Amino acid sequence: MIRVQLPAHLRTLGRVEGEVQLHVGDTATQRTVLDALEASYPMLRGTIRDQLTMRRRPFVRFFACQQDLSHEAPDNPLPDEVARGTEPFLVVGAMAGG
Amino acid sequence: MSGVRVLVGTRKGAFVLTADGKRKDWNVSGPHFAGWEIYHVKASPAEPNRLFASQTSGWFGQLIQRSDDGGKTWEPVGNKFAYDGIAGTHQWYDGTPHPWEFARVWHLEPSPTDPDTVWAGVEDAALFRSKDGGQTWHELSALREHKTGAGWQPGAGGLCLHTILLDPRDSERMFIAISAAGAFRSDDGGQSWRAVNRGLKSEGIPDPDAEVGHCVHRIAMHPSRPDVLFMQKHWDVMRSDDAGESWREVSGNLPTDFGFPIDVHAHEPETIYVVPIKSDSEHFPPDGKLRVYRSRTGGDQWEALTNGLPQQNCYVNVLRDAMAVDSLDSCGVYFGTTGGQVYASADSGDSWAPIVRDLPAVLSVEVQTLP
Numbered sequence: 001m002i003r004v005q006l007p008a009h010l011r012t013l014g015r016v017e018g019e020v021q022l023h024v025g026d027t028a029t030q031r032t033v034l035d036a037l038e039a040s041y042p043m044l045r046g047t048i049r050d051q052l053t054m055r056r057r058p059f060v061r062f063f064a065c066q067q068d069l070s071h072e073a074p075d076n077p078l079p080d081e082v083a084r085g086t087e088p089f090l091v092v093g094a095m096a097g098g
Numbered sequence: 099m100s101g102v103r104v105l106v107g108t109r110k111g112a113f114v115l116t117a118d119g120k121r122k123d124w125n126v127s128g129p130h131f132a133g134w135e136i137y138h139v140k141a142s143p144a145e146p147n148r149l150f151a152s153q154t155s156g157w158f159g160q161l162i163q164r165s166d167d168g169g170k171t172w173e174p175v176g177n178k179f180a181y182d183g184i185a186g187t188h189q190w191y192d193g194t195p196h197p198w199e200f201a202r203v204w205h206l207e208p209s210p211t212d213p214d215t216v217w218a219g220v221e222d223a224a225l226f227r228s229k230d231g232g233q234t235w236h237e238l239s240a241l242r243e244h245k246t247g248a249g250w251q252p253g254a255g256g257l258c259l260h261t262i263l264l265d266p267r268d269s270e271r272m273f274i275a276i277s278a279a280g281a282f283r284s285d286d287g288g289q290s291w292r293a294v295n296r297g298l299k300s301e302g303i304p305d306p307d308a309e310v311g312h313c314v315h316r317i318a319m320h321p322s323r324p325d326v327l328f329m330q331k332h333w334d335v336m337r338s339d340d341a342g343e344s345w346r347e348v349s350g351n352l353p354t355d356f357g358f359p360i361d362v363h364a365h366e367p368e369t370i371y372v373v374p375i376k377s378d379s380e381h382f383p384p385d386g387k388l389r390v391y392r393s394r395t396g397g398d399q400w401e402a403l404t405n406g407l408p409q410q411n412c413y414v415n416v417l418r419d420a421m422a423v424d425s426l427d428s429c430g431v432y433f434g435t436t437g438g439q440v441y442a443s444a445d446s447g448d449s450w451a452p453i454v455r456d457l458p459a460v461l462s463v464e465v466q467t468l469p
Contacts, residue, residue: 007157009133009134009155009157009158010158012132013158013161013174043161043174045177045178046159046160046161046177046178047158047159047161048158050159051177051178051180052178052180057157057158057159059156059157060157060158093157093158094157
């Protein structure tokens with residue numbers, strides 16, 4: 001079970017409270033986690049990744065285990081703690097602008 | 099008893115303002131989509147309880163929301179806006195080619211006859227259409243592929259398609275306007291387009307006959323006379339009597355002819371409204387006085403409407419999509435400001451009162467007349 005924390009605007013949009021829990025395949029990566037998230041919450045499509053390029057939106061960041069994973073390749077495995085569900089995968093709206 | 103529903107898009111959410119036909123006592127609902135920029139909210143004339151909203155954010159991109167109960171509840175619908183084919187480039191501010199990039203939806207124009215059909219004007223400038231209530235969107239790419247498209251350059255607010263006018267007499271004819279490319283007309287439902295900017299004169303464009311490059315801020319039409327168009331250009335208020343084939347200036351005695359919105363009285367096709375703004379470098383009313391100007395002669399002769407509007411220390415702006423009229427017997431006129439006020443007049447502009455004073459900056463105002 002993968003735990004995902006969403007920023008407030010996306011929790012409102014997805015009508016979720018607290019963390020989202022997702023099942024992904026054998027390998028937890030940014031791509032498999034976000035694919036599973038968007039499959040369960042289709043209203044989030046396009047809000048984290050561009051729907052055409054599938055690239056992270058510029059003002060969205062990914063964190064886990066005290067690390068900034070935003071620039072990791074989307075198919076790199078996420079940390080074991082995320083894969084085991086002991087640490088959440090954080091989707092964060094970058095602190096920029098007003 | 100008849101009533102009105104005013105749909106307000108702001109920098110931080112949408113608001114729905116309702117009143118009965120007297121338009122004195124208002125109910126305010128919102129913010130809907132709190133914290134998001136709502137560029138436009140507009141209702142389907144064919145199904146008045148169906149509303150579409152453009153919800154956007156620098157962080158999380160574009161969403162389209164739809165309500166089927168007059169704004170009480172909303173559901174996100176499709177938000178995939180993919181340019182058709184290889185999008186190519188337009189001209190950037192520095193004159194270099196720049197890839198066409200989708201940024202946001204500026205304007206939604208529901209079909210007058212089909213509740214499932216709605217057009218979307220987007221930045222970077224293109225026209226999209228949905229035929230399934232907003233679930234999927236497809237570009238009418240002939241506009242972007244116009245022979246002048248590669249030379250279009252953004253205005254200060256972006257290369258935005260902000261105006262969509264549908265000819266109520268001819269479903270194949272429509273007008274659109276782009277900042278800073280100009281006005282375009284299609285006579286075949288969007289399959290082909292031609293620039294309709296003859297007569298526009300723009301400071302900074304050395305060619306007096308330039309086909310495109312004009313910073314059109316807004317176009318308005320009265321449904322009874324769809325060949326007569328009124329335009330608020332960056333500078334200059336303009337009029338066309340031949341469906342955009344030619345334009346003439348009707349700024350007349352306006353204190354300044356810079357501004358953003360323009361609209362037409364619901365029952366008097368020669369009565370039009372603008373809000374003069376001091377200049378392109380000072381986006382507020384001249385002399386700190388918020389004045390709507392009305393012409394009952396289709397332009398040239400204008401009168402200031404001030405009753406109920408602040409006449410000192412007022413430095414707000416009124417954006418291009420932030421004025422609307424209702425169609426009650428005594429025509430109501432509405433506009434919203436960047437200071438968060440939404441003003442209403444129930445007597446064609448003779449007197450005004452704020453419906454709300456302290457909303458976030460208002461981006462758009464539309465109004466529905468309800469049975």
